Amino acid sequence: MxxxxxxxxxxxxxxxxxxxxxxxxxxxxxxxxxxxxxxxxxxxxxxxxxxxxxxxxxxxxxxxxxxxxxxxxxxxxxxxxxxxxxxxxxxxxxxxxxxxxxxxxxxxxxxxxxxxxxxxxxxxxxxxxxxxxxxxxxxxxxxxxxxxxxxxxxxxxxxxxxxxxxxxxxxxxxxxNNLYPHTLSCGGYQKLEENMMQEKAKKVQEASQLDHSLVIVEPPSPLKRHEKWKRARQKKSGDYINEESRIIAEKIDSLVEQSTQGSFLPLGREDILTVAIGQPEHPGRVRGAGRGVGIRQYFGPPSRNPLSMEDLEVITQKIQEQVTKQLSEQLEHKLKADLSQQFQQQVRQELASLGLLQQNTNIEPAPHSPIHVSTKGNDATPDPLVEDNHTNIRDQCELYVDVDPPRLVAIGKVYNLGSTIHHKTIEDDNVRVVVEEVRDAEARVPLPTDEVHTVGQAPNQFIQWPRRLVKSMSAKAVVESSKDAPHKRLEPQLDPLERLLIIVSKIRKDHVQLPWDPDVLSKPSTMPFYIYRRDIFRLCMGSEMPNISIMQLWLMYLHNLCTDKGNAHIYGFMDPQSIQSVGNNATEVQGYLQSRLHESKKQCYLAPYLHSDHWQLLIICPKQNVVVLLCSLHKKTINREMKTTVDLAMDEYQRLVGSQSRSRRKKPTWILPRCQTQTEGYECGYYVMKQMLTVVTVDIVDSWKKIFNSSGPFPEEDIADIQQRWAAFLLQISNL
Known part of the structure; x- marks a missing residue:
């Protein structure tokens, strides 16, 4: 031998x-x-x-x-x-x-x-x-x-x-000097985690036996490293090995409670265990993670320039001053352009009131589209906007539908952001509008789209509206106010992105707290959600890659959009923070994925995935056993570890829903369509946001390669539309 x-x-x-x-x-x-x-x-x-x-x-x-x-x-x-x-x-x-x-x-x-x-x-x-x-x-x-x-x-x-x-x-x-020695055997944290998961599975099984309505037993949730750290320092009796370990365990319990209440927010390497111990991780290993897990593998690379809160405050102040200066210059330029027309109109009105100029108050409608005049209050004929095909009305306007007589159905604003909306050219007789106040929710819009058919479906979306059915409310306001205050300075109306930027530049808080919708990402409603001021600046400027917080708010917007469209039963969303490799191990990611697949039971799940400073979009279709990968850099594969994790989660999902035996179950089919290519290094996040918007608005559930078959870049108007929607949604759900 x-x-x-x-x-x-x-x-x-x-x-x-x-x-x-x-x-x-x-x-x-x-x-x-x-x-x-x-x-x-x-x-x-x-x-x-x-x-x-x-x-x-x-x-x-x-x-x-x-x-x-x-x-x-x-x-x-x-x-x-x-x-x-x-x-x-x-x-x-x-x-x-x-x-x-x-x-x-x-x-x-x-x-x-x-x-x-x-x-x-x-x-x-x-x-x-x-x-x-x-x-x-x-x-x-x-x-x-x-x-x-x-x-x-x-x-x-x-x-x-x-x-x-x-x-x-x-x-x-x-x-x-080791104040917190563990009691683990040579099996280490790996063996401890197996034992703890078996205990959790046993408790779940016992609970299912008490509640016979639970036909399918869900897998236990993955363990956090602070949970394993505590157990590794406990005796069989449950007592801690020494007083120092007991004190840290109490701090951990307190931080867990604070995190559920929203008073403590674990961020990156400053998680619950690190804060409780009060010492950063030592290079080469991660406490409570086990053998083979390095600090960069667990948390990701550190910030290149770690800043203190004082440094961050100074930088934020400089950004605020710079943004305020730029906005002031832009607003002054816009104000001069708007006031030049308004001043001419005021002069004409003053001369007419003195009898020095015959004012023509009756504007004839276009001959090819007659509108009958009515004197019944809000049914008055709208003034067609025919003076300039490139008019950009930032103040409010009345939106009418073409009936006899024309009827006011909404209050909105007109935006001149380009010549296309959702890849469709805006005709010269139409304008881009956003409905802000609905007067008749059941009324059909003059130019319906795939997602907007009635006025009630139109708020917070860009749609086309016939120019002749749009009446500017500023002209009426000028006429009524000219007698009392003929020289009053008229402020131009700003779009959501501009309003948000001005508001954020004035507030002193470093973040905005928002409520979680538990239906979106399976997070408890009591858990706070923070959008930091620097992140808002990042999106408004549009020159940096969106981070996870920006993407999470976008998923909340898409969920609301799906609810309004009536297709929320089709689309679900995966939390990018819970599936990224930084801060999560493969077991935790797999547990989150299979829990979402099993609990929410959607047809398609949109999962924006951040890896190595690049956003990709995973579209997981569990019932079809299909996974779609959209990458704006046309990478043909995803991170190998993530692919394996998704495959295992899909396999476990098939088992939970009673599919065939494991030997007969097939691995998911991965589809890699040809999609739009980014032109700048930071645009990948915006491309993922646009791709998700396209999926939910067009109701895409299959034929991925036929629909995503263009390799050209997205128009700048599409990226601007994403920014405007994001800003409008934040203003809508926050107290800004």
Missing amino acids: DDSLDITPSQAESNSQSTKKRVRGPTCLKKLRLKRVRDQKISVEFDQSTGNAKGPNRREFNNYVAFLARSKVSILHEDWDHVEESEKNMIWQTIMHNYDVPNSKFLKKKLISYAGQRWRGFKTQLSSFYIYGKYKDKSPCDKYTFLKKDTWQRFVESRLDPAFQEKRKKAQEVQA
Whole structure:
């Protein structure tokens, strides 16, 4: 038998007398030996993000790697870095020889690192027990047959050397400063998480047995790292291992309560555990996350220029002053243009009132579209806007429908933001309007669209309206006010984006608090939602990539839009913060996805996904077992870990709804249509926002490649429309 299979203890150890106290001996791995006799490799699963083994064979596999490390690598090496690469490669080849393991560089690096960890632990165990501990009068060579007597003698001499004694003393002093030691076994946080998840699943199962109406038992929610940190410092009795750990646990409970009430908001690396302990994470590992999880992997890269609150306040003040100055210059220019026309009109009215000019008060309607004059209050004939085809009316106007006589159905505003609306050209006889006040919700709009048929469906959306059926209210206001205040300064009306920018530049709060709609992203309504002032500036300026908060508010807008359109039963939304790789592990993301798929039962889920500073759109259709990926950079694949997570969540969803057995269930079909290409580095978020708006307004549920088949960029008007809608919605639901 070759050396790689020599994994059984000595015969002397196995034939020890029964009178001896039974203790845990070296790893035997009889199951592995039996499999090898049959020339079969044992299969083992791995977490693709950490490289840790998982599944039913996890424990045996980890023990085997530990055995190879201590039996194939001499304990005389000073540290793992001094071990020859040939020895490490031999460990890797032996692992692949006995286990069905993918031959990947990533997995090799992780497993060799784990072997080094267990090798160092073995050396520490030998020193603690056989040199300084209770077995110092015995030799470990009887227990570990691969350990030679001369090797052991040299190891003892190296450990008794004064230089090592000094090194050991310093290490003990460092360990003494660990105020929060854990009680975990060699299984670490991975084993602890498995046990805690089993406990949660058992509680859910017991609850389902009490409530027979629960036909399908939902999977337990993923664990947070502060929950695992607390449990790792508890005894079996439930008491904490020391007073320091108990104090931190109480702080964690308090912060959890504050976060549910909205008085505390965990942000990035400043999460509940970090704030409770009061110390940042140490580079190279993450507290409560387990082996193989680095700080950048768990939280993402740190901010390039971390700023204090004082620095942020100074920068915000400078931005506010700059924005105010720019707005003042823009408003002054607009005001002069508007007042030039208004002043001419006032002069004519003054001259007419003095009898020096015959004022023509009857404006004849266009000959090709006669409008009958009526004198019944609001049914008066609207004044057609025929003076200038490029008129941009920012004040309020009356919107009529073409009946006999014309009837006032809404109050709105006219905007000149371009020559197209939703890829349709605005005819010269029409204008772009936004309905702000509905007078007749059931009245049909003159120019209906796919999403707007009645006036009641029109608020907060750009639509076309015949110019002849729009009557400016400012002209009437000027006539009525000219007698009392002929020289009154008339302020121009601003669009939602301009109004929002002016309001935010004046407020002193650094954020705006909004309520969550629990139906949108499965977040509790008691949880506060913050839009920070810097984020509002970011969107209004339109020169930076939208962040997660901006995207979350957009999802709330789309949900409201779906509710108004009556297709909220078709479309659901995934929280971009809950599915991104930064701050979430694969298990947490999978748990969130399958929970949303199972609970809300929509036909399509729109999931904006942020990875490596780039937004992509995932459209998940669970009933069709289809996932659509839209990328404005035309990347043909998504992050491998995310794809695997989505596939697993879809598979679990199929199981929960009673689909076929796992062996017969198929993996989701991934579709990558050709979509619009961004021209600037920051536009990916706006492209995702536009794509989602297109899906819900046109009611797209299939034929993705036929609908998304253009590789050109979105018109600037479409991006401006996104900004205006976002700003109008924020003004609508906030107290600004």
